[in-house]
Amino acid sequence: MRFCFSLLALLSASAAWADTIPVSSKVTEVTMYPDSAAITRTAEFQISAGKHRLVLQGVPNTATLETLRIDLTGARQIGTVFRDEYAPPREFNDPRIEEAEARIDEIEQRIQAVKDDATRAGLKGAAAEVSIGFLRQLGENEGLADATPDALRDIARMISAEAETAGQTALDAEIEARRIERQLQELEDELDTAEQALEALDVESENRVFIAVEVEADEASEGAIVLNYLSGWGTSWTPVYDLKLETGDSPKLSIGRGAFVQQNTGENWTDVTLHLSTLAPIGQVSPSLLGTHYRWIEDPEPVALDSRVSSYAEPLVEPPVIIEEAGSMWSAETDDTGVTYSYGEPVSITTGAETLRLELDVLNEPGEVMARAVPMQDEMAYRVVRFTNTSGEQLLSAEYAARYIDGTFIGIDKFDGLAAGEEDELGFGPIEGLQIRRDTLDQSEGGRGIISRSNQQVQKVEIEIENLTGETWPLHLRDRVPYSEQEDLQITWTATPRPSVEDLDKRRGILAWDLEIASGDSRKIELETSLSWPEGMELR
Template sequence: MRYSFSLFALLSTSAAWAGTIPVSSKVTEVTMYPETAAIIRTASFAIPAGKHRLVLQGVPDTALLEFLHIDLTGARQISTVFRDEYAPPREFTDPRVQEAEARIDEIEQRIQSVKDNAKRASLKAAAADVSIGFLRKLGENEGLADSGPDVLRDISRMISQEAEAASQIALDAEINAREIERQLRDLADELDHAEQALEAIDLESEDRVFIAVDIEAPESTDGTIQLNYLDAGGSFWTPVYDLRLETGDTPQLAIERGAIVRQRTGENWTDVTLHLSTVQPIGQVGPSPLYSQYRRIEEPGPVLMSPPMARNGSAVASMSEPLIEAAMVMEEASSMWSAESDGPGVTYSFGQPVSVSSGADTLRLELDVLTEQGEITARAVPLQDTSAYRVVRFTNTSGEELLPAEYAARYIDGKLVGVESFEGLVAGQEGEIGFGPIEGLRLSRDVLGQSEGGHGIISRSNEQVQKVEIEIENLTDQAWPLQLRDRVPYTEQEDLEITWSATPHPSEENLDKRRGILAWDLAMEPGETRKIRLETTLSWPEGRELR
């Protein structure tokens, strides 16, 4: 229970009110945030002079009453009372719901009628069985032995005729039973479809909250009341992207931005004004506290080694190049949307009324298209991949933040190459977008020799030498600018000495300020094969362990 008491109660409960007036309210405007929704619902009222209580009907229990704000015109607001217990259920006024319920009732009556017919048929079959049993015993009666031939002939004929009639009744009952069984199966399917149709229409929850606003007017007046609150039902919007790369002499990248909207308020939204905001009102709004740091020393203990992990999310993968997602320049905006920067974020307003059913509809709205000319390169990470990947680098010059998205489809010249998450970019940030593997740029990484003074990686020897050969082969029919990335270990301990050499020498060391990450910038012509040799030596004092 969130609330079961009145807020801002400025009058005693014994105050005399001219009347309690139920007021129907509906959602008219919604601002969707990434994790919630701010809802505006409005209602109109007409009151005589005096003090009154307006009971606002239809507010679902997903409304966060802690954030409730009421705007009133036409009268003076005195106090507000709300509770989420003992609230009246919603009224089923949707004519489509009434029609669906009437359909279900009609089918259920037909099912009962068929069951009644089945009962009548079973009674006839039982009566026929009794008659056949009686006739069988009558034919076995010993008293008939003294009867004359004519009497026996008449009795025999009568038994045969009656038995045939009873058997026909039994057969007809059996046939009717099979037909009735088929009818019941058909009616059961029809009832199931009717119930599904009702569920598809009747998506609203019966749970409501009680909100009453005590007002006063010096004279008869018409007014409006507006409720503003946040939703706790799990409503949200999330961006969705179609990233389209057009290759050629002047490669161009277009990002088609859309929005996925879902709401679970417990009531359907019909023809509401919709806004999408990048602000996150439910979340951290102030800086994190900084606490004092306490350190201590203790006797050394065994070091637990982490088990090997899979490529994705592994300790090895964490050392590889992270994906930096992309940026755009706004080229054209959809005429259906208007955008406004409100300081902390951007709000997009849709130009037409929107309807979204609660808990069922997933609404996709197309937002705008951003375009930018980018630099296409090939990226090779032979430690983890067997092919190079196509990446596009550019800067987000749109002037606004591009929000993260769970799904961003990637297309090359109109063909889908994959779907991956989008990490987002702030305004002015440079980023990269991957567009799938280049199958003709093949990679291999082989350890040619590894020597240790003992057995295993962790040993009491004092030296380890590793020689690696990396091979890149361009099997495509075009030249590729390629950046290859690999790594060497690093240390912050003076007693552990690490030396390395590479042929050819890398173009950049400690790439992006990450120690030990090396990068080679190569130009790979069609059919060309290149090799890189990398040798690393680690040495440390005797009696110490390498970890």
């Protein structure tokens, strides 16, 4: 008996350890990165003294389990069990979803009832056709040849009456079938609408992960579990801008800042605290490994001219990495690793279906409006605004920045970002009346072409500018001449008038003219370039 008691005590202790308590959890705070999101979800529980297993419900399978961290209050954490396979599906407890599902079930029942009516109508019609066929055969029966006239009349009346009844039954069945077909189509459309309404509500994934926290408490207590993990499944944020130019005597540039936010975690976020960070935790976090550099010699191959000689293209310049500080409803924290913005109100975002735009604030900067022309590429000049970022804040780069002039939308372009105190220029569309023409002239005949010999090439270019607008434009025009790093390739050039700047922004061969073009005025720029090289060599 004493053994049995000990066994019962052991079983009781085991039962206390195996006490499984389902705990509902929800997302309460999210820090979004450009390529992922750090998610915080919380759950509250009540337990008695002893050991328990708390099963966290609702965690989607987009959670990266390797990054999962748990903070516990109200009990001692002993261990954690989690798995992403063989996990129970999420529970449907949204009353809107239950109502939509009930609506679909009711429509499906009505569709089945209509299909039953169609079957009954079809049976009536088939029976009527059988009766009509029988009556036709009865009228052709050879045994009626010996019948008396009165009997024939009675039989004829009977066949006529029965045939009319059967024909009316068949017609009614056909009419009913057409009505049912229309009704069925209407119900199918109604079902499609109801299913679409359910899809709009039920966008969450059924796939969940199983997370169980084994805890122990010395006495009955209340506690909370805070779960932190990373989700990198289509969850991101990007900056967005509205750039509005107000023209006039004192041009002003208005920079409206915002953020596009979208998430695809498999569950909806409702009233979460939102942070936006410039960090990239999924990106590279350690320095690269430098490999050895093996060199060898071999017989030389024919050497072509340096490819740089043939390239007149401007060198690529990597855009700076720029961070933005926030204002308005946003607060910002800046450290050596990046910037984190915190939104001042709770945010709700539906998974996989919504892109939320959050407005930050509006910066106003005085600007200088000018025309910029690149005749080699464009046939007209473009309006450009030069301004300095005097806000003391840094602006992030963005793929989408809408442009407006005096309230009129003119287009969308990327924005490279701007550091605090830095000067920049933004394009605001073409100036239709400021026309640019660039012609290559033949030196001797005045036609189009290039004078060229086997080891010399001379090119004359004429650039014509005509201002057909009703205002004076400060025009900044850019063109180029070739350059060489080989002594044997001699390049000379002349320009009338001379450019205001040579090798603009340290880019060799880029020339710039600063002109003032009054309304109705026209200007010409002549540019002549000469290249010469030794006989027997080819120009590239």
